[in-house]
Amino acid sequence: MDLLLRSLQTLTGEERKEAVSDLYDLETKEPGGGDAVLDFGYNVTPNADGTRTMTPLPDRNKVLRKLIPVLVAEIDDSEGIKNKAWWILIGLQTECPPPKREVWEKWWKDSGSKKFAPVSAR
Template identity: 65%
Template sequence: MKFFIVLLFAVLGHSAWAADPVPRKEVIERVDRLMRSLPTLTGEARKQGISDLYEIARSKEPGVWDAVLYFGYNVAVSADGTRTLSPKPERNDVLSKAIPVLISAIDDAEGVNNKAWWILICLQTDCPAPKRAVWEVWWKEGSKRFAPTPAR
């Protein structure tokens, strides 16, 4: 239950969610590069990539933190400031490779302080506990929604 409270605080901690700007282009590009590189990184470089993504996801700077949240979506902002999200299937190829890497980086001892867990809960709508085994089960059941788009 504690992790749901932490997640709620994290989301609500970013004031005026609907009024925040859409992520800036340079931040979107940085998140894209980091997500694409995760499966190829090892050791300290992988830890650094996860830390970099975490810092973006936890940023309080408008137009930054939601770049991870919206990684798999196109975002349209209406005149009243509300956002409409539509899936971005071309990102599924990246997510289908990056999500297992993030799951493997969950350290149960870190609990809600685990950086990989924070990134995972930002990337999709579910919020399993910060335990690797729980996320492995989640991935077995939910990986189909991140299936890569077939080449045409």
């Protein structure tokens, strides 16, 4: 999952569409696939009480800042909720705009890009 997500930003054309389809299949058809997308970029530690502690990895925002616009560009409005890139986007972050490219582009411009801004070292 990690390798596919990271490689997606460098692919173009049919290779990109194929990678989105592969990611969608992993997310929806493989046991734990949805969690793998949701947990991308985090070090997940199970706690004794059954909860999990999620600590962002240092390059998480850097990768997602490049990856999310790529996925937004793959939204085809005519596919509606069948659009695979849309489902992956929902899994990668907590917001759920409708499967319309223009809406996601606005979300990215207005708030998404700020949400995934680089984390400054202190």
